[in-house]
Amino acid sequence: xxxxxxxxxxxxxxxxxxxxxxxxxxxxxxxxxxxxxxxxxxxxxxxxxxxxxxxxxxxxxxxxxxxxxxxxxxxxxxxxxxxxxxxxxxxxxxxxxxxxxxxxxxxxxxxx
Amino acid sequence: xxxxxxxxxxxxxxxxxxxxxxxxxxxxxxxxxxxxxxxxxxxxxxxxxxxxxxxxxxxxxxxxxxxxxxxxxxxxxxxxxxxxxxxxxxxxxxxxxxxxxxxxxxxxxxxx
Numbered sequence: 001x002x003x004x005x006x007x008x009x010x011x012x013x014x015x016x017x018x019x020x021x022x023x024x025x026x027x028x029x030x031x032x033x034x035x036x037x038x039x040x041x042x043x044x045x046x047x048x049x050x051x052x053x054x055x056x057x058x059x060x061x062x063x064x065x066x067x068x069x070x071x072x073x074x075x076x077x078x079x080x081x082x083x084x085x086x087x088x089x090x091x092x093x094x095x096x097x098x099x100x101x102x103x104x105x106x107x108x109x110x111x112x
Numbered sequence: 113x114x115x116x117x118x119x120x121x122x123x124x125x126x127x128x129x130x131x132x133x134x135x136x137x138x139x140x141x142x143x144x145x146x147x148x149x150x151x152x153x154x155x156x157x158x159x160x161x162x163x164x165x166x167x168x169x170x171x172x173x174x175x176x177x178x179x180x181x182x183x184x185x186x187x188x189x190x191x192x193x194x195x196x197x198x199x200x201x202x203x204x205x206x207x208x209x210x211x212x213x214x215x216x217x218x219x220x221x222x223x224x
Contacts, residue, residue, distance in 0.1 A: 005130045012128035018117045021197075028204035076205065082198060085133070086191065092140035093188065 004081070007059070011081055014058035019043070020051050027061060027074035034063070034070045116193070119171070123193055126170035131155070132163050139173060139186035146175070146182045 014020055019041055026037060038048045052072065055061045059078045064071050126132055131153055138144060138152065150160045164184065167173045171190045176183050 005133075008133065009128050009130065012124050015197075016121050016124035016128060018121065021117075021120065025201065025204055028201055029208050079198065079201065082194060085127075086194060089137065089140055089191065092137055096141050 007081055008085060010058040011060060011078065014055050014060055017051065017054075019048075020055055023051065023055060023072070024060060024074060024079075027072055028076075031071050031073045034072060037072060119193055120197060122170040123172060123190065126167050126172050129163065129166075131160075132167055135163065135167060135184070136172060136186060136191075139184055140188075143183050143185045146184060149184060 015024070022041065023037060026032060026040065034049070034052060037052075038045055041048055041051075052061070052063065055072075056063055060075055062073050062075055064073065127136070134153065135149060138149060146161075146164060149164075150157055153160055153163075164173070164175065167184075168175055172187055174185050174187055176185065
């Protein structure tokens with residue numbers, strides 16, 4: 001549970017930045033070298049690499065080095081923690097709706 | 113678009129903390145006074161209020177004051193920005209799959 005919570009912290013932090021969301025979106029189209037990726041974002045390479053490392057440590061992307069080229073790959077399954085968290089919230093809301101409904105029903109049944 | 117991106121930044125930052133996610137979950141069960149909420153989280157009231165303000169400025173919750181009691185209410189519809197963003201990523205992935213499929217099909221068709 002603590003591990004799931006820490007994973008959520010990392011994923012939410014990683015996605016709280018437009019550049020990092022841009023990288024996720026770009027990598028959805030397929031693996032891309034760091035050099036090609038960096039050219040699409042208007043900042044210095046060291047600044048860009050910080051974003052890449054944040055994404056990598058969150059588990060949302062992996063990087064692989066072949067020769068002199070480092071390639072970034074999206075880990076789609078990592079985004080599933082967001083779906084899971086959203087689904088969990090919906091279960092809480094539905095439980096509430098069910099409780100309200102049964103309250104209304106029992107109130108109506110108890111009417112004289 | 114810039115406004116949507118800023119809204120996403122705020123929502124992701126707000127959710128990148130276990131206490132704030134706990135408040136969202138708790139408010140899913142119904143509106144709750146700040147006092148009752150604060151008792152469920154092991155920290156000082158000023159620390160807790162910081163979390164409440166971060167959630168409020170992200171639009172995920174609203175607070176209403178009636179007499180001396182401030183009540184927190186979840187804005188479920190604000191969480192929809194997450195669903196929208198996830199759906200957008202999926203469209204990118206599906207486009208990629210479609211492109212790969214049409215590439216395979218056209219390669220097969222061009223075989224002698």
